Structure formats: structure tokens, C-alpha cells
Amino acid sequence: MPLLPIKEASKGVALAEPEIIEETVDILMVGGGMGNCGAAFEAVRWADKVDPSLKIMLCDKAALERSGAVAQGLSAINTYCGENDPDDYVRMVRTDLMGIVREDLIYDLGRHVDDSVHLFEEWGLPVWVKKDGKNLDGAKAKAEGLAIRNGDAPVRSGRWQIMINGESYKCIVAEAAKNSLGEDRYVERVFIVKMLLDANEPNRIAGAVGFSTRENKVYVYKCNAAVVACGGAVNVYRPRSTGEGMGRAWYPVWNAGSTYTMCAQVGAEMTMMENRFVPARFKDGYGPVGAWFLLFKAKATNYKGEDYCETNRAMLKPYEDRGYAKGHIIPTCLRNHMMLREMREGRGPIFMDTKTALLNTVNGDLSGPEWKHLESEAWEDFLDMCVGQANLWAATNCAPEDRGSEIMPTEPYLLGSHSGCCGIWVSGPDEAWVPDSYKVKADNGKVYNRMTTVNGLFTCADGVGASGHKFSSGSHAEGRIVGKQLVRWCVDHKDFTPTLKENAADLAKEIYQPMYTYQENKGGSTDPVVNPAYITPHNFMMRLIKCTDEYGGGVGTLYMTSKALLNTGFWLLGMMEEDSKKLAARDLHELMRCWEQFHRLWTVRLHMQHIEFREESRYPGFYYRGDFMGLDDSKWKCFCNSTYDPATGVTTVFKKPYVKIIPDA
Amino acid sequence: MWTIKFRNGSVKRFKFPIRTTAEGSIKPFDGKPEPGDLDSELLFTEAELKSPIATVMEEASVTDADLKKEWKMDDYANLV
Numbered sequence: 049m050p051l052l053p054i055k056e057a058s059k060g061v062a063l064a065e066p067e068i069i070e071e072t073v074d075i076l077m078v079g080g081g082m083g084n085c086g087a088a089f090e091a092v093r094w095a096d097k098v099d100p101s102l103k104i105m106l107c108d109k110a111a112l113e114r115s116g117a118v119a120q121g122l123s124a125i126n127t128y129c130g131e132n133d134p135d136d137y138v139r140m141v142r143t144d145l146m147g148i149v150r151e152d153l154i155y156d157l158g159r160h161v162d163d164s165v166h167l168f169e170e171w172g173l174p175v176w177v178k179k180d181g182k183n184l185d186g187a188k189a190k191a192e193g194l195a196i197r198n199g200d201a202p203v204r205s206g207r208w209q210i211m212i213n214g215e216s217y218k219c220i221v222a223e224a225a226k227n228s229l230g231e232d233r234y235v236e237r238v239f240i241v242k243m244l245l246d247a248n249e250p251n252r253i254a255g256a257v258g259f260s261t262r263e264n265k266v267y268v269y270k271c272n273a274a275v276v277a278c279g280g281a282v283n284v285y286r287p288r289s290t291g292e293g294m295g296r297a298w299y300p301v302w303n304a305g306s307t308y309t310m311c312a313q314v315g316a317e318m319t320m321m322e323n324r325f326v327p328a329r330f331k332d333g334y335g336p337v338g339a340w341f342l343l344f345k346a347k348a349t350n351y352k353g354e355d356y357c358e359t360n361r362a363m364l365k366p367y368e369d370r371g372y373a374k375g376h377i378i379p380t381c382l383r384n385h386m387m388l389r390e391m392r393e394g395r396g397p398i399f400m401d402t403k404t405a406l407l408n409t410v411n412g413d414l415s416g417p418e419w420k421h422l423e424s425e426a427w428e429d430f431l432d433m434c435v436g437q438a439n440l441w442a443a444t445n446c447a448p449e450d451r452g453s454e455i456m457p458t459e460p461y462l463l464g465s466h467s468g469c470c471g472i473w474v475s476g477p478d479e480a481w482v483p484d485s486y487k488v489k490a491d492n493g494k495v496y497n498r499m500t501t502v503n504g505l506f507t508c509a510d511g512v513g514a515s516g517h518k519f520s521s522g523s524h525a526e527g528r529i530v531g532k533q534l535v536r537w538c539v540d541h542k543d544f545t546p547t548l549k550e551n552a553a554d555l556a557k558e559i560y561q562p563m564y565t566y567q568e569n570k571g572g573s574t575d576p577v578v579n580p581a582y583i584t585p586h587n588f589m590m591r592l593i594k595c596t597d598e599y600g601g602g603v604g605t606l607y608m609t610s611k612a613l614l615n616t617g618f619w620l621l622g623m624m625e626e627d628s629k630k631l632a633a634r635d636l637h638e639l640m641r642c643w644e645q646f647h648r649l650w651t652v653r654l655h656m657q658h659i660e661f662r663e664e665s666r667y668p669g670f671y672y673r674g675d676f677m678g679l680d681d682s683k684w685k686c687f688c689n690s691t692y693d694p695a696t697g698v699t700t701v702f703k704k705p706y707v708k709i710i711p712d713a
Numbered sequence: 714m715w716t717i718k719f720r721n722g723s724v725k726r727f728k729f730p731i732r733t734t735a736e737g738s739i740k741p742f743d744g745k746p747e748p749g750d751l752d753s754e755l756l757f758t759e760a761e762l763k764s765p766i767a768t769v770m771e772e773a774s775v776t777d778a779d780l781k782k783e784w785k786m787d788d789y790a791n792l793v
Contacts, residue, residue, distance in 0.1 A: 529756070698784065706772070
């Protein structure tokens with residue numbers, strides 16, 4: 049006789065009353081991606097010099113070697129200034145992100161980023177080198193004694209991008225971070241879920257709490273300074289992937305908005321949370337298009353073979369007339385804007401013309417060694433960073449020299465390091481060229497670069513808002529900036545003793561609440577996933593992404609929303625807030641999933657609140673306010689920021705002035 | 714070595730370098746300069762700090778600069 053589903057053995061590690069582990073450190077690093085790998089590398093070096101007694105701990109929800117957005121690898125480094133001035137880097141980012149960015153943060157990143165890239169190459173990342181007009185892969189370049197850190201020319205796919213053999217990119221960067229820290233200063237498989245404020249000093253970070261995803265252990269940390277860098281937010285909107293394909297997403301599915309939620313909940317000021325990124329990528333496999341557009345010079349065309357960026361050129365005029373989309377850069381959102389018109393008006397599918405691009409590159413000769421080399425480069429682009437797309441091409445008999453491949457704008461993602469800029473408001477560097485309004489004064493009157501508005505709390509990479517286009521290298525460089533500041537903070541606050549408001553046992557009960565909810569109610573139904581008293585994390589996420597998709601400008605409405613639609617969404621989210629208290633976990637894996645849903649709900653609600661506040665369509669192609677379709681500089685050439693007051697539970701969204709620092713070219 | 718087999722049976726093989734140093738061999742601080750001034754913006758490997766070639770410092774003026782919106786959890790139930 050078949051067993052009732054409730055009697056099935058749990059698939060994950062069984063839940064039990066957790067052991068509580070309490071630890072006090074000076075510097076706590078939450079997240080193990082590119083950002084905090086940079087922070088660890090830099091902080092250890094400074095701590096060794098100024099105060100070797102400083103205790104450092106890095107917590108990663110996964111394993112450092114393959115965690116973060118670079119986990120699967122990359123085929124290019126998208127930010128390498130080289131011969132370019134950081135001033136021009138600022139101009140590029142400002143143009144792409146429709147004018148409202150923190151130019152101090154972007155400039156600061158641009159002047160440090162190359163040093164990180166040179167370190168990667170030194171550590172063993174194969175970086176392509178141009179020699180006599182030919183591309184040498186990273187291994188051949190090394191064999192010939194060539195290296196970009198010694199002044200040899202990288203292979204540029206675009207003005208800012210360089211080609212790498214990046215399958216093991218994250219493994220290499222993580223190894224450097226681990227070897228800097230040593231075995232005792234990082235823990236893996238520990239998911240920090242809440243930051244904790246100090247009991248005595250207002251607006252002061254004092255610790256964090258989380259749990260192991262492998263054992264029944266709750267970790268309560270006290271700290272003097274913390275950096276939160278655990279990526280952006282994925283699966284906050286209904287993905288295009290369904291059924292067997294669900295789980296395939298452009299950005300890593302484990303990024304649940306934890307960075308934004310944890311910082312916002314302790315009162316950190318947020319910025320540009322209305323911004324999002326909708327990447328146009330190879331359909332279904334989410335394969336990268338950068339190398340195809342930039343390196344192979346492929347065109348994207350409608351079903352008639354027309355370059356829709358040419359045929360729709362007039363759509364750019366209203367933006368050009370207002371000073372946007374100037375120079376050689378068409379902002380990413382406006383490229384989507386033109387593609388969406390083609391799709392709406394039935395001129396899809398949109399294809400990347402891979403065939404013409406490849407044939408042009410080898411003058412139509414598919415028999416020589418040049419073709420073999422080119423074919424290899426084309427496939428490596430996927431195999432280094434998006435194996436699933438190579439799989440999809442093989443499964444659909446799609447050889448790029450035979451036929452083009454469809455591209456399509458994906459579901460929205462929230463992030464601060466790619467071509468998006470939502471995140472947390474942080475201090476710029478303490479230098480004369482940085483406006484005072486961009487400096488956050490700490491409790492001691494000093495300015496700490498990349499500190500949030502909460503004393504002692506820092507962020508980097510996807511966490512820092514209004515400063516996109518960092519990518520992998522910039523995230524690492526920004527982490528290094530933070531690493532140094534964390535040490536400086538601890539030296540300046542040597543006498544601080546963190547005191548938590550909460551006691552550890554209560555925190556453990558709160559974290560394990562989904563287990564108690566399940567235990568108390570599991571008898572209420574015969575199927576463990578349907579129950580009148582609780583909701584599973586999977587079903588909660590499905591409910592959430594249906595709401596955001598339909599009311600918050602997801603793919604279902606081709607990114608269209610309005611005040612009325614948003615209000616209906618908020619009404620549903622209000623009930624989901626209630627439902628979130630009934631999230632239930634059968635095992636440790638589901639406990640992790642529950643906490644990811646708490647974080648998703650908070651982050652995407654804040655995203656929609658910011659969209660509601662900004663009454664214009666600043667990023668057409670990423671989202672539209674149907675009730676305010678234009679771009680309105682007279683009212684909205686400013687940041688939209690917000691704060692949550694942990695004492696009153698009120699979220700306030702407000703305007704913050706934008707300052708143009710770098711002149712137009 | 715990657716092997717890719719197509720639906721139609723055709724097979725492609727590719728091999729790419731993945732790193733140029735032995736696994737586990739990274740010594741992050743060997744041969745690196747000593748850190749300098751903790752209060753400067755220089756990272757420990759750097760000797761020179763750039764600043765912008767030119768600045769304009771233009772604050773954009775907007776109407777309703779003091780516009781604010783407050784959200785409380787109780788608000789949501791009354792929106793529809």
C-alpha cells in the first residue's frame with residue numbers, strides 16, 4: 049500500500065532543537081562572494097599591520113569556492129579601465145543608468161579596479177592577451193611570458209571589457225581570500241538572517257544571527273563592525289522558466305535579497321530601490337550576449353532581419369532631447385525599450401544573428417584553423433559561465449554558424465553591481481571633490497568610505513546602491529575598500545563593547561519558528577505541502593512572484609505597472625506579511641528557504657514602494673509607470689531613498705539630491 | 714575537455730585553460746608592499762591615488778524636494 053505523503057522521510061537534514069553558538073569578533077563579514085573575498089584579502093593585511101589581535105570572521109551561506117554571482121565562472125571581466133580614465137568610466141555608467149548615480153562611488157571604484165584584476169591574473173586567472181593582432185588565451189599568454197599586469201595588451205571585447213578563461217574565476221579568488229584568512233576565520237554553510245543593533249548606543253551595529261544549513265546550530269555573533277554583502281535578489285518576480293526549467297535564472301537563485309532586507313531592517317538608508325535590471329539574454333538558457341554583441345559584432349534582428357535598434361531609432365529622440373542616451377552609449381533599458389516594441393507589435397521573435405557574425409569574421413571560410421579557433425571561442429563563452437545554454441544549443445541542434453538564436457528580455461532582477469543600481473546608501477570617500485551630502489558622518493565625526501547610515505555597518509558589491517557596472521572585478525575592488533575601512537573602524541572604536549538587545553535563546557526560537565509551526569500543525573492535513581495552519585516556503589514564493597509579476601511590472605504585463613496596480617499588489621503583500629508568520633519547515637533546507645522568503649518579501653515590497661514613489665518612467669524597458677510614461681527631470685532628477693525605523697516600524701520614502709560631479713565629455 | 718553531443722548526434726570537443734597556477738598555491742601577501750597609512754584611501758598594494766580631472770559639482774534642482782511617503786504595516790489592508 050502506498051504511503052501517505054506525510055509519512056515520506058524528510059529529504060533534508062532533520063530539524064531538532066538547535067545548539068546555540070555565541071561568539072564575539074571585531075569584524076564580521078556576511079557573504080562570501082567577490083565583494084567579501086576582496087574585503088577579507090584587504091582587511092587581513094591591514095589588521096596584521098595595525099592590530100593583529102583583531103578577530104575576523106567571514107560567514108558564507110554556501111561554500112566560498114563556488115558561491116556568489118561568479119560561482120559558475122565568467123568569460124569576461126567587464127570592468128577594466130586600463131588606458132581609460134576613471135572619469136570616462138563615470139560618464140559611461142551615468143549614461144547607461146539614465147543619469148542618476150553616485151559619481152563619487154563610481155569614480156572611486158574605477159581608480160582601484162585594475163589592481164584587483166592584476167591580482168586575479170597573478171593568482172592564476174588566465175587572461176587573454178593580444179599579440180600581433182591575434183588573441184592568445186591566458187595559458188598561451190603565460191607560456192610566452194605575456195601578462196596584462198606587466199603592460200601587455202588585453203583582448204578588449206568592448207571599451208571596458210576584457211576576455212578571460214574564467215571557468216575557475218571564483219575558485220581562484222576564493223582561494224586567495226581563504227589563504228588570507230586562514231582556516232579559522234571563515235565558516236561555510238552558515239546563513240546569517242538578521243543583523244542586530246546595540247542595546248546601549250542608538251543606530252549602532254552590534255552583531256548578527258544565523259544558522260547552519262548542515263547542522264542544527266544557531267550562531268549569534270557580537271561584533272564591532274560588519275559588512276553585509278550577500279548579493280542581489282532573484283526569484284522576486286515570476287521567472288520565464290517554468291516546470292522542469294524552473295530554477296534556471298539569469299542571476300544566482302540563492303540571492304534572496306538578504307543584503308537589502310538585513311540592512312534595511314536595522315535602519316540603513318536605502319537608495320534607488322526602484323531600479324532593476326532586465327537583461328536581454330539568449331532565451332530559456334539565459335546565455336550571455338556580451339561576447340556576441342561586442343567581440344563577434346553580431347546584430348540582433350526582428351523576424352524580417354531588420355536591426356530594430358536602427359528601425360526604432362526615433363524612439364530614442366525624446367530621451368536624447370532631454371540629454372540622455374548621448375555619445376556612443378544607448379542605455380541598456382532603452383535597448384530593451386525598442387525590443388519590447390518589436391515584440392508587442394508582432395515582429396518577434398528577436399534573433400541574434402550569430403551566423404552572419406561568425407561567417408564575416410572568417411570571410412566565409414569554415415574549413416581553416418581560424419574557424420576552429422573562433423568556434424572554440426564562441427562555445428567557451430557559454431561553457432565558462434552558463435553551461436546550460438550550451439546544453440540547450442546542443443539539444444536543439446543549434447550550431448551558431450548554421451542559425452541564429454533567439455534572445456528575449458528576462459524577468460526583473462534587483463542588484464547593484466551589474467547594469468542595475470538598487471541598494472544601500474553609503475558614504476563616499478572623505479576627499480575634497482566629494483560633495484558633503486555624499487558623506488556619512490559616523491558617531492565620532494569621521495567619514496568611513498562605504499559605511500551605511502548605521503554606525504559600524506558597511507556594504508559593498510551588489511549592496512551599494514546608485515553605483516552600477518562594477519561587475520566581478522569592481523565588486524572585489526569595492527570589497528577591498530571596505531576591508532580597509534573595517535580595520536580603521538575597529539582601531540577607532542577599540543573601547544566599544546557590543547551589547548545585544550535580544551538574548552540568544554529568544555533569537556534561536558525566532559529563527560527556528562518555522563520548525564515549531566510545522567511540528568504543531570503537521571497533523572492538520574494528510575499532505576505536508578497543503579495545510580490550513582501553515583504555508584511551505586515553495587508555495588509562499590509562488591504566491592509572492594505571482595503577485596509581483598502581475599501588479600509590480602513583471603513579464604506578465606511586459607513590465608507595465610501603475611499606482612492602481614501597485615496598490616492591489618500592496619494589498620496582497622499585506623496578507624502575505626501575515627502568511628509569512630506561518631511559514632513552515634520540515635528540514636534544514638526548508639528552514640533556509642523560509643528565511644529566504646522573509647528576505648524576498650521585504651526586498652520586493654520595498655522595490656514596489658520606491659516605484660510607487662517615483663512618478664515617472666525613468667527606465668523604460670526595465671519598467672513602465674503606465675500613469676506616468678514620460679521621464680520628468682523637473683520633479684525626479686534626484687535619488688529616491690528610504691529608511692525603515694526599527695522602533696516604530698514605519699518606512700519613509702523620500703527624495704535625495706543628485707549632484708553631478710564629472711562634467712560631460 | 715568538454716564534449717557536447719547534439720540531438721542529431723554530431724559531437725564537438727573543446728579544451729580551455731582554467732588556471733595558470735597550481736591549485737592551493739596562492740600566497741596572497743608574498744612579495745606585496747607593506748600597508749601604509751590607515752587613514753588614506755590607498756589600498757595596501759597601491760602607491761598613487763587618482764582624483765577627477767575636472768569637476769562641476771552641479772546639484773540638480775527638483776520641485777517638491779521635500780516630498781515624502783510613509784508606510785505602516787496597517788496601511789496595506791486599506792489600499793483596495
